[in-house]
Amino acid sequence: MIKSMTGYGRGEACGAGKRVTVEAKAVNHRYSEVVVRLPKAYMVLEDSIKKIFLQGISRGRVDVFVNLETDGEVTRQVKVDKQLALRYYKSLRDLAQELELSCDVGINALYSLPEVITLDEPEEDMDEVARVVDAAARQALDGMMGMRIxxxxxxxxxxxxxxxxxxxxxxxxxxxxxxxxxxxxxxxxxxxxxxxxxxxxxxxxxxxxxxxxxxxxxxxxxxxxxxxxxxxxxxxxxxxxxxxxxxxxxxxxxxxxxxxxxxxxxxxxxxxxxxxxxxxxxxxxxxxxxxx
CATH class of the missing domain: 1.20.120 (Four Helix Bundle (Hemerythrin (Met), subunit A))
Incomplete structure (x- = not known):
């Protein structure tokens, strides 16, 4: 039986510390086209998502929206660059002596200087993230195809x-x-x-x-x-x-x-x-x- 070119599907999956939601909206189009919108940090997954949807359609335009949210608490490490802080302090002290000013550099001033304190984000397992996104995308495709049928x-x-x-x-x-x-x-x-x-x-x-x-x-x-x-x-x-x-x-x-x-x-x-x-x-x- 024939299929319509219009349809909507939604999929959701959890894993790798993420909750992934994928929405797919299909409309009429002369050829087959898949447009994926997802956060910049995960653009590496764009081609694999496109392939999933292109396997299901031969004609029509599909807009795919991918949302990734942190699932649970994320442990981030505070990293202090002691050597950089020390160089900042010495440079400020030398500058104060040269200008004949008092050198009153406290800890509050030091940690606010650039890159003295940084947050070290935990490294993500992109293969695992890709697996979760894949599961959500296929679920969205199934829903969309059901509506098209x-x-x-x-x-x-x-x-x-x-x-x-x-x-x-x-x-x-x-x-x-x-x-x-x-x-x-x-x-x-x-x-x-x-x-x-x-x-x-x-x-x-x-x-x-x-x-x-x-x-x-x-x-x-x-x-x-x-x-x-x-x-x-x-x-x-x-x-x-x-x-x-x-x-x-x-x-x-x-x-x-x-x-x-x-x-x-x-x-x-x-x-x-x-x-x-x-x-x-x-x-x-x-x-x-x-x-x-």
Missing amino acids: QEGSSLAEDLFLRLTALRRRIKAVEERSPFVAADYSHRLQERIKELFGQTPVDEQRLAMEVALFADRSNITEELVRLNSHLEQFQKALASSEPVGRKLDFLVQEMNREVNTIGSKSNDLEISRHVVDLKSEMEKIREQVQNVE
Whole structure:
């Protein structure tokens, strides 16, 4: 069954001292594209996250948002650079002597100087962090794909109904088509009578004119191709493969045949059916834009 290109999924996993949340939002797109947004310190994980989502989609744009929070307490070490503090102190004392000022440098002044005291962050196990992010990302992908499948089922149901409506209209055109030439012949004869009264008419010339009209207005080939496209469209809807581009192409071809029927038929009743066909096909075209 077909899949929609839109969907949303969320995943969460804990480990390596982190709580990881991944959200994935998929929208329509001509090609497949995955955009990952995560903290700068973890950009090294971007490619692996992209690969996870690209395995699940063949068409559409997916925005992936990754949030990492510290899970529990983090033990950070305070590091004091004693040698640097001593050099600061000696330099300040020498400067005070040279300027003949009192040297009143306390501990508060020393520890506020740059890099005397630093916090040593615990080193993270990036392999373990990557494992946790991977688990959350796959969970988000599963949720997103579930929604895409569910929406795809609704799309297929709607499209099947619209195909049924198209077939009814096409059948009405097929039933009307054989009478077009005969009606034209009748109208032509009535028009001749209006113009020339009871003046004899060259029946052979009249028959030739009607035959030419019948040939120009013949839509048999267009109807055959249109029905063939409908069959292919219906088979594609039942496929488990990505068929969005194929459906889009078939809609264009069906539109082409319907336009040709409208221009060739030269019949008011068929023209009305053509208007209805084009209206229904426009709705199908809009729905197909959502199919993967």
